[in-house]
Amino acid sequence: MSLAELQSGFIASLRTPSAAAPESLAAPAGMRPNRRFNVYRNNVVVSLIEALRSSFPVVERLVGEEFFKATARAYIDHEPPRSPLMFQYGETFGSFLDAFPPAASVPYLGDVARLEFARLTAYHAQDRAAIALTHLSTLPPEQLGGAEFQLHPSLTLLTSRWPVFSLWAASSEQQSAQDVNLDTGEDVIVIRPEYDVDVRCLPSGGYGFLRALQGGASLGEAAEQATQTTENFNLAHHLEGLFGLGAVCAVELRNSKQ
Amino acid sequence: MDTPAKTSSAVPPRAGVGLKAAHYTPILEQHPDIGWFEIHAENYMGAGGPPHRYLEAIRRDYPLSLHGVGLSIGADKPLDQDHLIRLKRLNERYQPGLFSEHLAWSTHDEFFFNDLLPVPYTQEALARCADHIDQVQETLGRQMLLENPSTYVTFEDSSMSEIEFLRSLSERTGCGLLLDVNNVFVSATNHGYSPEDYLDAFPIERVGEIHLGGHARDQDDAGAPLLIDAHDRAVADPVWMLYARVIGRSGNLPTLIEWDNELPSWQELFAEAQAADAILLQDPPEQQHVAR
Ligand SMILES: [Fe+2]
Numbered sequence: 001m002s003l004a005e006l007q008s009g010f011i012a013s014l015r016t017p018s019a020a021a022p023e024s025l026a027a028p029a030g031m032r033p034n035r036r037f038n039v040y041r042n043n044v045v046v047s048l049i050e051a052l053r054s055s056f057p058v059v060e061r062l063v064g065e066e067f068f069k070a071t072a073r074a075y076i077d078h079e080p081p082r083s084p085l086m087f088q089y090g091e092t093f094g095s096f097l098d099a100f101p102p103a104a105s106v107p108y109l110g111d112v113a114r115l116e117f118a119r120l121t122a123y124h125a126q127d128r129a130a131i132a133l134t135h136l137s138t139l140p141p142e143q144l145g146g147a148e149f150q151l152h153p154s155l156t157l158l159t160s161r162w163p164v165f166s167l168w169a170a171s172s173e174q175q176s177a178q179d180v181n182l183d184t185g186e187d188v189i190v191i192r193p194e195y196d197v198d199v200r201c202l203p204s205g206g207y208g209f210l211r212a213l214q215g216g217a218s219l220g221e222a223a224e225q226a227t228q229t230t231e232n233f234n235l236a237h238h239l240e241g242l243f244g245l246g247a248v249c250a251v252e253l254r255n256s257k258q
Numbered sequence: 259m260d261t262p263a264k265t266s267s268a269v270p271p272r273a274g275v276g277l278k279a280a281h282y283t284p285i286l287e288q289h290p291d292i293g294w295f296e297i298h299a300e301n302y303m304g305a306g307g308p309p310h311r312y313l314e315a316i317r318r319d320y321p322l323s324l325h326g327v328g329l330s331i332g333a334d335k336p337l338d339q340d341h342l343i344r345l346k347r348l349n350e351r352y353q354p355g356l357f358s359e360h361l362a363w364s365t366h367d368e369f370f371f372n373d374l375l376p377v378p379y380t381q382e383a384l385a386r387c388a389d390h391i392d393q394v395q396e397t398l399g400r401q402m403l404l405e406n407p408s409t410y411v412t413f414e415d416s417s418m419s420e421i422e423f424l425r426s427l428s429e430r431t432g433c434g435l436l437l438d439v440n441n442v443f444v445s446a447t448n449h450g451y452s453p454e455d456y457l458d459a460f461p462i463e464r465v466g467e468i469h470l471g472g473h474a475r476d477q478d479d480a481g482a483p484l485l486i487d488a489h490d491r492a493v494a495d496p497v498w499m500l501y502a503r504v505i506g507r508s509g510n511l512p513t514l515i516e517w518d519n520e521l522p523s524w525q526e527l528f529a530e531a532q533a534a535d536a537i538l539l540q541d542p543p544e545q546q547h548v549a550r
Contacts, residue, residue, distance in 0.1 A: 025411045035476075082370060
């Protein structure tokens with residue numbers, strides 16, 4: 001048997017829980033080594049469940065250990081990792097949960113998973129120094145409208161029709177998420193300017209404003225859009241919050257970009 | 259650019275432990291008298307963040323060993339070039355005194371199976387592993403150490419012993435070997451051979467590092483004991499005995515305590531390292547009875 005055939009057969013058995021041990025294995029004392037082979041099957045699944053548990057502790061708390069394990073098992077089967085970097089595993093866990101029928105009664109679970117994955121991504125993201133709000137006052141005022149912001153590499157924005165921040169915060173502080181009023185959605189910013197990952201609920205209009213900046217809109221364009229879609233959009237207030245979080249790393253003036 | 263003052267890269271022939279995030283703070287605060295630390299390369303392959311900041315700080319004071327767990331040297335398919343480049347960068351950034359990987363495979367098609375899967379000891383697998391090791395050593399520009407595995411099954415097709423396989427690889431590629439004494443005990447128990455005979459036949463002159471770890475107990479299909487390489491508890495007594503036997507033959511070698519699951523407190527892990535140091539640093543044989 002070629003090495004290629006042997007490894008394909010090994011993986012086919014590994015991925016099928018009901019399958020017998022592969023033909024390529026020696027049979028000590030004439031016995032098919034099913035229990036022995038199962039050690040590998042078990043190691044793979046258990047280690048991946050552990051990886052997901054450590055990446056999605058709040059999802060686990062929301063649904064309980066048993067339900068989480070069963071869900072993780074289904075996800076692992078559906079989408080095994082494609083990289084040996086375990087902290088990157090689970091990027092699609094949120095969308096898997098959205099469409100996972102047994103979790104239908106917990107419709108916000110996918111959004112909570114996306115928030116937890118954003119935290120993990122922020123933790124391992126590129127480091128970069130932020131600039132202070134006072135930097136803006138050093139720029140020619142007439143050019144500020146055309147300024148483009150470079151946001152921090154660790155930053156992720158999330159929008160949810162559920163109160164995803166409140167649900168996450170209540171569960172991560174070991175309180176019950178049951179008291180959270182599910183009527184209103186929340187927008188969230190996740191960022192790690194220094195050692196600690198910061199998760200904040202965005203004020204009204206903040207998500208659209210930051211999305212525009214992130215997409216390369218100038219400060220003037222982003223503020224204009226936000227003013228049209230958000231009542232009483234207070235630009236100064238939003239900028240203070242943004243710089244306060246360490247979210248801006250550089251400001252480029254358009255006419256000096258060549 | 260300023261290069262922070264660094265301790266020498268060389269890993270001393272003393273005990274070290276696997277570095278865990280849970281122990282960053284006690285290590286930096288207590289500055290324990292320990293020879294070195296080993297890191298799992300894959301945990302430090304993010305672009306930035308606290309893992310690198312802590313590792314930089316620890317590297318300033320201690321030598322490091324870089325231990326890969328995801329390269330899949332025993333796979334039939336080509337090595338993942340991106341992964342190899344990530345290893346090369348880590349190697350350049352942290353200048354570890356030792357670099358090691360496993361005689362195992364963990365990737366197939368586009369998937370990664372987070373475990374060390376067994377390699378058949380055939381001429382074809384030997385050639386493939388040798389090619390992969392050549393590539394690794396060429397890319398990283400250094401010698402690697404290859405670790406003997408814990409196994410639960412053997413293959414019909416295997417045409418040589420594990421020791422012959424490892425020795426041939428080492429001779430063909432010039433790689434060194436990492437002798438995991440717990441893996442020897444686990445595999446010997448699982449396949450019914452003598453761990454002492456295995457260790458006595460092992461090409462000890464090629465060994466650059468030793469691993470010690472804890473194992474769990476289960477049963478195989480016939481109800482015989484089946485040991486699992488779990489790294490979730492202290493080193494077992496028979497493994498300590500085998501270790502002392504190896505050191506008696508090889509002289510002092512860098513020795514790692516591997517404890518990856520059900521993590522102990524820093525104090526408990528440090529005590530395991532001190533137990534290994536006590537075997538490594540003990541007086542020459544003729545003075546032994548006098549002193550104690
Ligand atoms: Fe090991």
